[in-house]
Amino acid sequence: MENVTINSINTHIMPVKTFKTTTFVLQVRTKLSRETVTARALLPSVLERGTEHFPGRQYIQGALEELYGAHLTADVVKKGEHHVITFRIEVANEKFLSDNTPLTGRAVQLLASVLLYPLTENESFPAEAVEEEKRSHRQKIAGIYDDKMRYAGMRLNEEMCRAEAYALPILGFEEDLDNITGASLYEVYKQMLRESVLDLYVVGDVEEEEIKNFVEQYLQVTNNEPVPYSTEGTKESEKPRLVKEEQQIQQAKLHIGYRTGTTFGDKDYFALQVFNSLFGGSPHSKLFVNVREKASLAYYAASRVESHKGLLLVLSGIESDKYEEAVTIIDKQMEDMKSGNFTEEDISQTKAVLKNQILETIDVPRGRIELEYHGAIAGRKIRAEDWVKEIDQVSKEDIVRAASKIVKDTTYFLYGKGGN
DSSP: OEEEEETTEEEEEEEOTTOSEEEEEEEEEEEOOTTTHHHHHHHHHHHTTOBSSSOSHHHHHHHHHHTTSOEEEEEEEEETTEEEEEEEEEEEOGGGSSSOOOHHHHHHHHHHHHHHSBOOSSSSOOHHHHHHHHHHHHHHHHHHHHSHHHHHHHHHHHHHTTTSGGGSOTTOOHHHHTTOOHHHHHHHHHHHHHHSEEEEEEEESOOHHHHHHHHHHHOOOOSOOOOOOOOOOSOOOOSOEEEEEEESOSSEEEEEEEEOSOOTTSTTHHHHHHHHIIIIISTTSHIIIIIIIISOOEEEEEEEEETTTTEEEEEEEEOGGGHHHHHHHHHHHHHHHHTTOSOHHHHHHHHHHHHHHHHHHHTSHHHHHHHHHHHHHHTOOOOTTHHHHHHHTOOHHHHHHHHHTOEEEEEEEEEETTOO
16 A cells, blocks of 8 residues: 555555546545534535536536446544545446546546535635535534434543533534524635645555556645644543433333543554453353343344543433443443453453454455544554454453443433333
8 A cells, every 4th residue: 555645645556456436535635623514414414515617516516427326425523532424436447348438537527526625706606506405414412312313422432521522513503504604614615625634545456656646636625734733542541421311102111321542553453352242242252241231131132342532332212211221231231341251251242243344344345444533633643454464463461451440420210201
């Protein structure tokens, strides 16, 4: 893999001969901010609507069809306290076609058009387009309230990280939408290009020099001076808090947040990954087997790690009157992990599952890019293939050490009328 900076874009080229398509993923990253979170969440859908060269969705769709049905998507995520807008385009590789159309170069041109040449009128995005996307965005935000699992996850983040940027919801705030105009959104767009860290990943059976030439020719980002920022990372846990909320729901949501003291790039990171898989991240995990299967206390019970914030999140759906029982048995699984109450066979099984997941992820271009991008965010180069080696080296002692740093922070319980 070659890494080179071209036109302010950190360009990561991964020639892989097994893929018949070429995947481009452009990551645009800055710090999560209350002032810009909503506008930046709105930007991808506005940029996808049209460009100077393709002044409407139908023209962009036509260009994609000419590229043998290429796919273009744009969205926004948060990774820890990093706010990342992602543009993806996947196109057939002309090496495998009888037609000589230069698909790879045209894909880079289209990506450049969406990113650098948006459809504007007098330093403003078209008002009608912005209003349409604002209406759609309101529906997305409302959709979180209707999806109680997502809602509970959002509320746990808000409560546990209430004084930290990580508490900000990824889609922003409905009340902010009223004040967003075509002109104000265009200012946020220009700020994004000026201040963000740009990473372009290219995966496929490609020639490195050719890709570098395309990027240099078409993706001409100017005046990009990323604003240095630091994230708060993992914090010392305060005294555990309990937050209860009552709604008209059938199935209660019990979500528990822990501070792990470990983030991506730390010595114990891969030990924490093995811990999580054994604790609640796989079908043979303690939470799944003991909370859901044996005790029949939960419709689902799982855990996941937030790699760049140092959080461990337990997610479960239970009957409203089973709160005490469920908390007791979840606490017991955590204590068992901390005391090393698991076998070498458990570890081997867990590693096999994890390594298989990693290999499956690497087999998909976007998955490979996702693993590589963790390192770019953390400022540490860990190749996708290195993940398997790192998992293999984790010992029981490493798992217990990573577990010993985990502290319960906040329990969020969303329950139905008449329960608890």
